[in-house]
Amino acid sequence: AKDPVRVLVTGAAGQIGYALVPMIARGVMLGPDQPVILHMLDIPPAAEALNGVKMELVDAAFPLLKGVIATTDVVEACTGVSIAVMVGGFPRKEGMERKDVMSKNVSIYKSQASALEQHAAANCKVLVVANPANTNALILKEYAPSIPEKNITCLTRLDHNRALGQISERLNVQVSDVKNVIIWGNHSSTQYPDVSHAIVKTESGEKPVPELVSDDAWLRGEFITTVQQRGAAIIKARKLSSALSAASSACDHIRDWVLGTPEGTFVSMGVYSDGSYNVPAGLIYSFPVTCRDGQWTIVQGLSVDEFSRKKLDATAAELTEEKALAYSCLT
Numbered sequence: 001a002k003d004p005v006r007v008l009v010t011g012a013a014g015q016i017g018y019a020l021v022p023m024i025a026r027g028v029m030l031g032p033d034q035p036v037i038l039h040m041l042d043i044p045p046a047a048e049a050l051n052g053v054k055m056e057l058v059d060a061a062f063p064l065l066k067g068v069i070a071t072t073d074v075v076e077a078c079t080g081v082s083i084a085v086m087v088g089g090f091p092r093k094e095g096m097e098r099k100d101v102m103s104k105n106v107s108i109y110k111s112q113a114s115a116l117e118q119h120a121a122a123n124c125k126v127l128v129v130a131n132p133a134n135t136n137a138l139i140l141k142e143y144a145p146s147i148p149e150k151n152i153t154c155l156t157r158l159d160h161n162r163a164l165g166q167i168s169e170r171l172n173v174q175v176s177d178v179k180n181v182i183i184w185g186n187h188s189s190t191q192y193p194d195v196s197h198a199i200v201k202t203e204s205g206e207k208p209v210p211e212l213v214s215d216d217a218w219l220r221g222e223f224i225t226t227v228q229q230r231g232a233a234i235i236k237a238r239k240l241s242s243a244l245s246a247a248s249s250a251c252d253h254i255r256d257w258v259l260g261t262p263e264g265t266f267v268s269m270g271v272y273s274d275g276s277y278n279v280p281a282g283l284i285y286s287f288p289v290t291c292r293d294g295q296w297t298i299v300q301g302l303s304v305d306e307f308s309r310k311k312l313d314a315t316a317a318e319l320t321e322e323k324a325l326a327y328s329c330l331t
């Protein structure tokens with residue numbers, strides 16, 4: 001039998017945490033033959049609720065779950081973890097300035113970076129979910145210089161999956177027959193959901209999505225805004241933000257990163273830009289990637305037309321501005 005892997009979930013007493021921890025304990029993230037030990041971190045006001053989640057995990061008697069640590073101590077939470085899913089953060093409250101929220105999250109991610117750097121397993125893979133996800137990941141990277149930058153990512157897989165879902169509904173095909181949509185840039189409303197290279201499996205072979213949809217106005221208009229604003233639509237309908245889809249997408253992100261993407265398929269991940277596609281280096285930006293042997297690689301050589309170029313640049317500009325705001329909070 002395999003040795004258990006220690007998986008950290010921060011903000012585990014929250015909404016996404018509640019959906020995510022049972023998925024991990026069932027093997028959705030790391031596979032049905034990989035035992036896990038869950039490390040759950042939250043802050044003292046949520047300690048009692050966190051303990052309740054631990055009680056439920058025990059009660060669910062998951063065969064793969066070999067242990068549960070529920071703690072408000074960052075060092076205890078980070079010790080020995082090979083996977084860290086950072087869901088905890090400070091939410092924007094009514095009347096708060098953007099800078100104030102940024103400042104709270106910068107200080108959280110700065111201190112959690114140090115704890116991970118000092119206490120996590122070597123080669124720990126980090127996924128930041130908490131918003132502003134790209135910029136929180138960038139701060140984490142800055143303050144954990146010994147963690148390779150390749151190991152620090154943020155979640156845009158939910159947006160990617162939303163794009164797959166919209167195309168599958170529009171074409172009335174199975175979502176599993178749609179692939180290679182791309183989310184470029186920030187996990188925010190400036191993200192660019194791009195179907196230029198997306199493909200659908202049909203009875204007569206693989207077909208490009210733009211050819212099958214053959215409605216450029218929809219693809220360049222409503223499709224994009226629906227994906228960009230899906231988070232807000234969920235909040236309006238549920239009076240709570242997306243949780244099960246965020247948790248499921250976080251599992252997809254880690255599973256593909258660790259176990260690899262299928263041949264001919266790429267997925268979207270927020271990763272440290274090396275300047276590919278003329279995106280400024282040094283931002284955490286969502287790119288199309290393939291994964292193999294536990295490493296992601298940005299897909300190279302995709303054509304970018306003028307329409308797409310503007311959208312890639314606009315979301316990069318927002319991230320550059322967010323980065324400056326985050327740095328201004330550090331001083």
Ligand code: NAI
Nearest residue numbers: 011013014015016042043046088089129130131155158246
């Ligand atoms: P929530 O408010 O239900 O849970 C957040 C939890 O984090 C709370 O239990 C809170 O006590 C905890 N927390 C706060 N500060 C912490 C700290 N310093 N250390 C550890 N835990 C801490 O929020 P929810 O709905 O679970 O969302 C979590 C985050 O994920 C939010 O920032 C949200 O905006 C973001 N999100 C990101 C998505 C993405 O696709 N990247 C999708 C959906 C949500």
